[in-house]
Amino acid sequence: MILDELVMKNFRQFRGVQRIIFASEADEGGKNVTIIFGENGRGKTGIFRAIMFCLYGERCLSQDEGVTHKELYLVNSPVLQEATSDGEPVESYVELHFRHKNERYSLKRSLQGILDGDEQLEQLGPVVFSRIQSDGNTKNYNDPDEIKRIINDVLDRNVKEYFLFDGEKIQRLTLSSVEQKREIAKGIKNLLNIDALEKAIKATQKLKKTLNTELGKRATDEYKRVIFQLNELDESRDILEDQIRQTEEEQYHADVEKKQIDKKLEECKEILHLLKERTGTEEKLKYEEEQAKNLLAEMKTRTGKASLMLVFKTIDHVFGSIDKKKQKGEIPSEIRKDLIEKILTEKRCICSREILPGTESFNQIILWKNKSADTDLESAALDMWRYLSGIRNHRDDISGTVETLLLKYANCKNEIEKLRSKIENLNNQIGTSERKDTADLEKHRENIEEKLIKLEAKRINLKADLDILESDYERLSEQRKVLEKEENIKNELVQRAHLAEDTCNALQAVYDEFTDEIKLKIADEANKYFVQLLDKESRETLRSILVKDDYSLQILDRWGKPFLANISAGQRQIMSISFIAALANIAASGKILEMPLFMDTPFSRLSFEHRKNLIEMVPGFCAQWILLATDTEFRKQEAALLRKNNRWGKFYLLQSDGPGITIIKERVVADSQYILSDSVEES
Amino acid sequence: MNMSGDIRVKTDRKYRNLYNDLKNFAVGDMHELFFLCSCLGFRAKKKKNLGGNGEDRFWSRTITPEEYACYYAMMLEESNMDLSAIKDDTTIISEMEKYANAGMEILLDDFLSEYCSSGLKLDSSISKELPKALLHFIYEQL
Numbered sequence A: 001m002i003l004d005e006l007v008m009k010n011f012r013q014f015r016g017v018q019r020i021i022f023a024s025e026a027d028e029g030g031k032n033v034t035i036i037f038g039e040n041g042r043g044k045t046g047i048f049r050a051i052m053f054c055l056y057g058e059r060c061l062s063q064d065e066g067v068t069h070k071e072l073y074l075v076n077s078p079v080l081q082e083a084t085s086d087g088e089p090v091e092s093y094v095e096l097h098f099r100h101k102n103e104r105y106s107l108k109r110s111l112q113g114i115l116d117g118d119e120q121l122e123q124l125g126p127v128v129f130s131r132i133q134s135d136g137n138t139k140n141y142n143d144p145d146e147i148k149r150i151i152n153d154v155l156d157r158n159v160k161e162y163f164l165f166d167g168e169k170i171q172r173l174t175l176s177s178v179e180q181k182r183e184i185a186k187g188i189k190n191l192l193n194i195d196a197l198e199k200a201i202k203a204t205q206k207l208k209k210t211l212n213t214e215l216g217k218r219a220t221d222e223y224k225r226v227i228f229q230l231n232e233l234d235e236s237r238d239i240l241e242d243q244i245r246q247t248e249e250e251q252y253h254a255d256v257e258k259k260q261i262d263k264k265l266e267e268c269k270e271i272l273h274l275l276k277e278r279t280g281t282e283e284k285l286k287y288e289e290e291q292a293k294n295l296l297a298e299m300k301t302r303t304g305k306a307s308l309m310l311v312f313k314t315i316d317h318v319f320g321s322i323d324k325k326k327q328k329g330e331i332p333s334e335i336r337k338d339l340i341e342k343i344l345t346e347k348r349c350i351c352s353r354e355i356l357p358g359t360e361s362f363n364q365i366i367l368w369k370n371k372s373a374d375t376d377l378e379s380a381a382l383d384m385w386r387y388l389s390g391i392r393n394h395r396d397d398i399s400g401t402v403e404t405l406l407l408k409y410a411n412c413k414n415e416i417e418k419l420r421s422k423i424e425n426l427n428n429q430i431g432t433s434e435r436k437d438t439a440d441l442e443k444h445r446e447n448i449e450e451k452l453i454k455l456e457a458k459r460i461n462l463k464a465d466l467d468i469l470e471s472d473y474e475r476l477s478e479q480r481k482v483l484e485k486e487e488n489i490k491n492e493l494v495q496r497a498h499l500a501e502d503t504c505n506a507l508q509a510v511y512d513e514f515t516d517e518i519k520l521k522i523a524d525e526a527n528k529y530f531v532q533l534l535d536k537e538s539r540e541t542l543r544s545i546l547v548k549d550d551y552s553l554q555i556l557d558r559w560g561k562p563f564l565a566n567i568s569a570g571q572r573q574i575m576s577i578s579f580i581a582a583l584a585n586i587a588a589s590g591k592i593l594e595m596p597l598f599m600d601t602p603f604s605r606l607s608f609e610h611r612k613n614l615i616e617m618v619p620g621f622c623a624q625w626i627l628l629a630t631d632t633e634f635r636k637q638e639a640a641l642l643r644k645n646n647r648w649g650k651f652y653l654l655q656s657d658g659p660g661i662t663i664i665k666e667r668v669v670a671d672s673q674y675i676l677s678d679s680v681e682e683s
Numbered sequence B: 001m002n003m004s005g006d007i008r009v010k011t012d013r014k015y016r017n018l019y020n021d022l023k024n025f026a027v028g029d030m031h032e033l034f035f036l037c038s039c040l041g042f043r044a045k046k047k048k049n050l051g052g053n054g055e056d057r058f059w060s061r062t063i064t065p066e067e068y069a070c071y072y073a074m075m076l077e078e079s080n081m082d083l084s085a086i087k088d089d090t091t092i093i094s095e096m097e098k099y100a101n102a103g104m105e106i107l108l109d110d111f112l113s114e115y116c117s118s119g120l121k122l123d124s125s126i127s128k129e130l131p132k133a134l135l136h137f138i139y140e141q142l
Helices: A044-056 A077-084 A144-155 A168-175 A178-191 A195-219 A221-267 A269-328 A339-346 A358-373 A375-393 A395-430 A432-485 A494-534 A534-540 A569-587 A606-621 A635-646 A669-675 B013-025 B030-043 B065-080 B089-110 B130-140
Strands: A003-011 A013-020 A033-037 A090-100 A103-116 A117-133 A138-139 A165-166 A542-547 A555-559 A596-600 A624-629 A648-656 A661-668 B008-012 B054-059
Touching: A003 A044, A003 A596, A003 A624, A013 A044, A013 A077, A013 A648, A013 A661, A033 A635, A033 A669, A044 A090, A044 A103, A044 A624, A044 B030, A090 A569, A103 A144, A117 A144, A117 A165, A178 A195, A178 A432, A195 A221, A195 A269, A195 A494, A221 A269, A221 A432, A221 B054, A269 A375, A269 A432, A269 B030, A269 B089, A269 B130, A339 A358, A375 A395, A375 B065, A375 B089, A395 B130, A494 A542, A494 A569, A494 A606, A534 A542, A542 A569, A555 A569, A569 A606, A606 A635, A635 A669, A635 B130, A648 A669, A661 A669, B008 B013, B008 B030, B008 B089, B013 B054, B013 B130, B030 B054, B030 B065, B030 B089, B065 B089
Parallel strands: A033 A624, A033 A648, A165 A596, A596 A624
Antiparallel strands: A003 A013, A003 A090, A090 A103, A103 A117, A117 A138, A542 A555, A648 A661, B008 B054
């Protein structure tokens, strides 16, 4: 794919119709470099966005993390404001002309914008796609799925970020998630045509199965049994392989989920300790509240006893009075009251002496009678005295318990208040409700880890079953060969079945060898570029790039140890570019791959030596290099280097034409020395 | 002490809700609340006849020996230690009903009014801590 021309109308900052014609190798002198130069905010990323939108219909770029479609406006806002007074919608489009394998393509994606109050509404319009074939005939396409498929054939969306990327983010290719790695591996296989080999293996497996089934129907006796068993094993193998695939798929998804949770947890790392503290405080609060509840329940049962305190004085007084009478012997009475009454009635003492009224003895007996009481009353008074004595003995306990309960409750309430206040403070620090889920996330992560362990055990068991099956299959295959030899079975169907099996095995061997070889080749090529692009100091620290099985990258230090986590963002960028160059080189079988290298903010993270190396080398290994550069990264010095190697074909300036409006102006390359600023290095 | 258990202890019927609510929220049983009210009335030396407003509230068999002993003591103190004052439990309980009736008025005036929503009914929404408040109120009377 070579980009020829980009036309934009009212797209992002670009008011009206504006265009860029890209330099390419086919141009005079093989000048394949285009520089689009603009200060920050002038719309460089808008151009990048326009290409992504046109090719894939994507509104958001990978650097738009956290931005939703609705928040991102594609239609030029000032034009929209002007049009609102007329009540007309604004038409916007991006048109991209490009070449691929001797055919020319034209793709136009449009949208309409309208202002509804303060809200900017945008609606996607039709996609117009045409292809001018090598014979000169033009074919138009309307079906969105077909357009998508053709574009994907030209540049697989899984690897688009290898060729169209933001320089500041390209290093992310070395940090990609498991899911991204899998997609990238798929894209790379597609780019290198490895997927064609996979398809061929599947086709021969299917053929082998069909032929064996047919053979099973026609065979007889022992041979039939063996063929039947082999077919059964084939079926079982399919099932086992399917189960293994499913298990691996589950493992993969669980792993992706775990990583996503890890990412969220990482984001919440700073509040993790607060969450733990809050959980602890909440538990304490729950305990204290329970304590308070118990204390209240206990207090409820103490009201009766506590009320005794209100009459302690009376208790003391009555107790003392009865006690005194008891001590004096008045209670219980020394002589029963009924006996005294008998003496007074009979006027005669128990010793038969006469006691007459008005005498001293009579009066004494009357006094005595008045002091004595009924036996029942005395008994009641004594009972009361005993109970009052008991109450008095527990007097301190009763008041002490009340005091303790009240004090305990006050302390408990005080503690509850403190804990509540602490939780409130923690909640303020923890913040939004989304982040409060972290504790649940940790629990969920534990569950996923358990699931992963179980899945791995299941996968190992399935693999073991598959190994046993393979060994049975091998044994039966040998038996089959012996039987064919003994019974001289040489018909055409048998030969075809053998041929299919041999082909399948051979293709699998080729596939294994090829993929191993391709990874090594990519690593070799990447290392060549890497060494040339790295600055002197980095070359001393870093030894080589390693391409892993999933086509992700690792870097080894001078002692051969993995070092990826320790390299700088600039070094990561160089590493990624080396990998892309290697990939392009392998995909084009050593020639230059017909693919643009489109870089937004290409040099901002790079040292001058790295920039110099890139400027000197990249135009030589890619078919087209398009740079969206800003004034801080592309200055006189970089421009001079680029002019020197004579590959710079097109130069565009992004200039402001009022708030929110940018116009694209083409300038001759030589003007760069007047337009660009001096570099810091020069000054 | 006879500690008669077959006497129906009466309170003013207007306090029916209060007795029920306080039993739910603040005290263990009716007899304890009655004891508290009697003590309050006795301390204040206030009695109030139930007249025709008496309503059976609980059986005297629930009254504890300690409470009975206190009722006897109150009767004795009131009668200047005349033992005949403790001769009849019905009379004692009847006297205590008068004290309790006056005691409930004191309780209402000095403490319970802020917990009553409308009329003589407790507001459950603010009565959660009533056991503690009541205990504190008793403690404050000393």
